[in-house]
Amino acid sequence: MGDHHHGPAKGLSRWLYTTNHKDIGTMYLWFSFAMFLLGGAFAMIIRAELFQPGMQLVEPGFFNQMTTLHGLVMVFGAIMPSFVGLANWLIPMMIGAPDMALPRMNNWSFWILPPAFLMLASTLLMEGGAPAFGWTFYAPLSTTYAPPSVTFFIFAIHILGVSSIMGSINIIATVMNMRAPGMTYMKMPLFVWTWLITAFLLVAVMPVLAGAVTMMLMDIHFGTSFFSAAGGGDPVLFQHIFWFFGHPEVYIIILPAFGVISQIIPAFSRKPLFGYASMVYATAAIAFLSFIVWAHHMYTVGMPVAGELFFMYATMLIAVPTGVKVFNWVTTMWRGAMTFETPMLFSIGFLVLFTIGGFTGLMLSIAPADFQYHDTYFVVAHFHYVMVAGAVFSMTAAIYFWLPKWTGRMYNETMGKVHFWVSFIGFNVTFFPQHFVGLAGMPRRIPDYALQFADFNMMSSIGAFIYGASQLLFLYNVIAAIVAGEKVSDEKVWDGAEGLEWTLPSPPPYHTFETPPKIEEQPAH
């Protein structure tokens, strides 16, 4: 053993024992993509059953297991780990650090994820079936009335929480301690900034989720009555605790997406990001507001009117910093010299569709109108516009943008563009009609529906199959690029790309920035 490892170990042990941020980032990304396909398969079953009125393929109880697992797998298995993978790959390279601050913990925070999801998926085979109470698992449906597999679900959630907290502490420690000399906070790329703020949100709210599921566990097995009215408990308390976690969770998912978009749009506009400082402040403002708006998910639980008004006003305020971000991105494009490679297409798709999701979010914030929207397909449409077109589109953009850097090989641009257009059309055919059926009165989480919703549901299902199939094209394009893509000769890959990661060779060596880079005096981007 010399003083330096110049390359990775060989075989399986490389991946099991690795403490290298690039290897761990890669594992996170592949794992999240596998979960994306699994959660997508659940969604296909949901849409197939909803293709026509009447029960055709599955029983109502199994349908509820599908909606529950779809939500849990997509939120905790696909979206969150994918952004952690991105953070692992990019944060050290963006701030000029040799690796993450806590590499062994980094290994552990990844490797506890697969067993947790294996356990969650195995509930499908248990007696009584998988959890069927929705990803929001409201008590007492998730306690007194839950299938026995709920205990495994609780354990899985605990493990995911531990993983997220370890990952977040690692990111905070890395960003605070390992920036190259001269890389001041206000020079950090916006992706690093959004992840730093996200990591603080995670550390703050994951313990709250852990508390909620622990209280459930006590109610189920140890005779307490936290959420059981019959024992003097309070079912609404569960919702307050859940959403105190759940609303910041939404921003945990979307803030790193904002960071990605803030890297990509300037690169393809060949122009610095407009309003860098205001982007940082807007992100912090959104993070702060996320802690004081949780009860807007609960307008119909019968809160006092003063509570409704407070949460309505606070929620409406989120439109201000979010608006600032959208205006900044559009102004970044203004008078640039744009080209429209796949990452830029997905970023523009993000910008358009996320803004639509923002508008419906503003509509949903209006409490008296929300009495008509609440728990309908209008809400389903809204959060898929911000989750899929927001988080997933930006993640896809990120993969296309940095893949040539990571692998040193280029993906097929034509296939990438086809992937974008099929995704964009498939997504809108799926989710736009859901605004209509929701407003017309279709509740969410139902396996069968009244006849007046039939046409739009069929349209939704067709769109979903198109969107689902287009992801296989993505998978093929990525694998083909890794295996046989055209070699990238240039370090920069994209002529407008800025930042330390683009000063490294493509692909970067196993260890990078072992001596800190010199940060040039230049305006922040």
Add this chain to the structure above:
Amino acid sequence: MLNARALAATALLPLVANAQNQVNMSTGVSEAGAVITDLGVEIYDLHMLIFWICVVIGIGVFGVMLYSIYAHRKSKGVEPSQFHEHTGVEIAWTIVPFFILIGMAVPATSTLLEVYDNDDAEMSILVTGYQWKWKYEYLDADGENVAFFSNLATSQEQIYNTDTKGENYLLEVDEPLVIPVDTKVRFLITANDVIHSWWVPEIAVKRDAIPGFINEAWTRVLAEGVYRGQCTELCGSYHGFMPVEVHVVGQNEFDDWMAAKKGAAAADAALAATELSVDELMARGEDVYNASCLACHGANGEGGLGNAIAGSAIAMGGLDSHLSVIVNGVAGTAMQAFGAQLSDVDVAAVTTYQRNAFGNNTGDVVQASDVVSYKEG
């Protein structure tokens, strides 16, 4: 081949059959042009106000973006500008939206205060959510309450596609809620097991039904008619199968209906004192079974979400333990205490039915008097 073609034909059917697709929220006005509820109209107007503000902002933002995509592209040979901040513009697009929001908050606040104005109700109805049905109890000033359960009326055959689906598929009940027109009705909403949510879009009432809590909501319906809605909070397997149907009728018709309801309750009580024949019990028992048991225990007692009844040790064993399960439920499971939901005659009938149907053939006959004496211990 034939099957595939038949499948394709049914797949295309809904596209033809439903020419009209509602794309927006209920306007609060009936097809005949009559206002259904003032509050519904107000909420619709608020919804449209916010919608149009969003549309205008959207046209602005997307317009600038599309123009930029068209004009500022590298292929046109433009040189990228390098500006990256402008304090004035940035302050403006922080302040201006804030004032737009205040413009939205003012009408939203006034509408919300009206939603919460539960005072001066002329009648009160206790709405209780059960898995998976609603119970309505008219709270009468002189203590003579009328209560009944409202179950899905759509047949299993329609749901499982062996029968043509009716016009009000999944939105029809056996006994609707009946309320008088132009009367301020206060709903007291709660639940017996898990959380449900009582929603009728056209009269703009939605409130969660939560065990241990009693929520308030109100309506004053101005147009007679039938209004339909559904449970909107996931409440278990058959969440999609517990509709709400409200009939709004004139005061006289309401009074007649109420009198008939009270008469029927008295007749039920009288029936409990008499001996019924096996056939009468079996016929009544089948109806009760289909309304209250079938969802979990299956059309042929084969079980499903609940245990099988056909050949079960409980339905064929001692009568007391069978009655205990039906009357008291089974703690910690989805089996509810039906003693509080069904009349003594109905408990007797359904017990008789379960002990003799599905090949159980115990020959036992259970009378209402047996149920009464069981309950008294």
